[in-house]
Amino acid sequence: MSLPSQSLSETTCSRNAFEGIRAQIRDLRTDNIAVLAKRARELGGVIPLWFGEGDMTTPAFIRDAAKKALDDGQTFYVPNMRGLPALNEALSGYQTQWHGRLIPIERTTVAPGGMQALHMALELLVDVGTNVVYVAPQWPNIHNAIHLIGGEPRPVSLDFDTGWRLDLDKLFARCDARTRAIFLSTPANPTGWTATREEMQALLDFSRRTGIWIISDEVYARLFFDGEIAPSILQVAEDGDRVIAVNSFSKAWAMTGWRVGWLTHPSDIADQLGAMTQYVNSGTSAMTQAGAAVAIREGEPLVAEIRARIKAGLDLAYEKLPQIPGIILPEKPRGGMYAFFALKGEADATAVCERILESARVGLAPGYHFGESSRAFLRMCTFRDTGQMRTALDRMVDAMK
Known part of the structure; x- marks a missing residue:
C-alpha cells in the first residue's frame, strides 16, 4: 500500500501556527x-x-505575616478553593462593617489578583455572541477581557463638560437581549468618576427589571476623598441580586505584586466559583492570603x-x-x-x-x-x-x- 505524498501531520506542520489559535x-x-x-x-x-501603581513598598506588618506563614510551612494547597478561612472570615467582617449589611463568608471568593477575579466574573456570565456594556473611559483590561472570552465589548462614555457624568438612560439604551452584564469601575480608572448611591440603586433596579448582571469594580473604593469608602453596589443589593463586586489588595494596601483579590457575589453561586477556581488556578497561595488577612485586620x-x-x-x-x-x-x-x-x-x-x-x-x-x-x-x-x-x-x- 502506497502512502500519500504528504501526510496529515506534514500538512498541519507546514501551516502557520499563528493561524491555528482562537x-x-x-x-x-x-x-x-x-x-x-x-x-x-x-x-x-x-x-x-x-x-x-504607587511607590510605597508593602509595609512590614503585612510582609511579616506572609513570612511567618512560609516559615510555619504553609506551602501546600489551600483545601477550600474559595479562600483561606482566616481571610474569608476577615473579609466577611470587613465588608459587613463598611457596607452596613451582613456579607457572610459564603458570598466571598478569593482570587490571585483583581484581574483574575474580574476574569472569573466574566467567564461566569459571558457566552460567545453576548455582550457586556461598560462605562468608559475605562482601564483597557476590561475591553480586552470581554473580547478574550468571546463577548462583545460595548463602551458607553461618560459625558464630559467641567467633569465626568454618567447618563443612565444612554447606558441602559445600549443594552439589548444579548447583554449579559453592565460593567463599571467606581471610583474609576482613569477619570476618578465615582457613582453615587442613587446611581447604584438605579443600576440595581434596572438589573432587577431585566435580569442583566451588574459587575462593579471597586478596587479604588477605599481611595475616596469624600469619606472613608465610596458608595458600593453592596450597600444596596441583597444576597439574591445579580450583582458581583470585584476588589483587590493592590491599591489601598500597596500590594500590587502580591496578586490577591476577591469577588463578592450571591451565595447561591459560591459552589460554581469554587469549581471555577479549581480548574482555572487551583486557588491563591496560603502565604499570600495570610498577608492579606493581616492587611484587612490591621491595615486601617x-x-x-x-x-x-x-x-x-x-x-x-x-x-x-x-x-x-x-x-x-x-x-x-x-x-x-x-x-x-x-x-x-x-x-x-x-x-x-x-x-x-x-x-x-x-x-x-x-x-x-x-x-x-x-x-x-x-x-x-x-x-x-x-x-x-x-x-x-x-x-x-x-x-x-
Whole structure:
C-alpha cells in the first residue's frame, strides 16, 4: 500500500501556527506604554507617573505575616478553593462593617489578583455572541477581557463638560437581549468618576427589571476623598441580586505584586466559583492570603496613609497644572489615584506624552489606552512621594510654558 505524498501531520506542520489559535487571541495585543518606557530608559532620570501603581513598598506588618506563614510551612494547597478561612472570615467582617449589611463568608471568593477575579466574573456570565456594556473611559483590561472570552465589548462614555457624568438612560439604551452584564469601575480608572448611591440603586433596579448582571469594580473604593469608602453596589443589593463586586489588595494596601483579590457575589453561586477556581488556578497561595488577612485586620492606618498620600499628590497636581497654558483640568476627582487632563487643540495626547517625556523627563499615560472618548487626555498617577510629585510638576510647567 502506497502512502500519500504528504501526510496529515506534514500538512498541519507546514501551516502557520499563528493561524491555528482562537480569533480572539490572534488580534489580542498587550496595550501598554512600551515605546515610551523604552525611550525613558534611554533618557534616564525620568519620573514614571504612567503606571497605576504607587511607590510605597508593602509595609512590614503585612510582609511579616506572609513570612511567618512560609516559615510555619504553609506551602501546600489551600483545601477550600474559595479562600483561606482566616481571610474569608476577615473579609466577611470587613465588608459587613463598611457596607452596613451582613456579607457572610459564603458570598466571598478569593482570587490571585483583581484581574483574575474580574476574569472569573466574566467567564461566569459571558457566552460567545453576548455582550457586556461598560462605562468608559475605562482601564483597557476590561475591553480586552470581554473580547478574550468571546463577548462583545460595548463602551458607553461618560459625558464630559467641567467633569465626568454618567447618563443612565444612554447606558441602559445600549443594552439589548444579548447583554449579559453592565460593567463599571467606581471610583474609576482613569477619570476618578465615582457613582453615587442613587446611581447604584438605579443600576440595581434596572438589573432587577431585566435580569442583566451588574459587575462593579471597586478596587479604588477605599481611595475616596469624600469619606472613608465610596458608595458600593453592596450597600444596596441583597444576597439574591445579580450583582458581583470585584476588589483587590493592590491599591489601598500597596500590594500590587502580591496578586490577591476577591469577588463578592450571591451565595447561591459560591459552589460554581469554587469549581471555577479549581480548574482555572487551583486557588491563591496560603502565604499570600495570610498577608492579606493581616492587611484587612490591621491595615486601617495604612489605608488612611495611602489615601492621604494620593490626595496630597492630587492637590499638588491641581495647584500646578493650571500654570500650563491651554490646560483642560476637569473637576477634582472624588476618588482613585489619578489626575486626568487634556490640552486645548490636542486631539491625540500621544504626541503630548512624547513631548513631556523628552522635555520634562516625566512619564504620563496617553488617553487612547482608555478608549476613543479619552484620546485627548493624559493620565498621571498621584500615588507618589510628594517631593517627587512636586519635582515632576515643576518640570512639566517649565517645559510647557
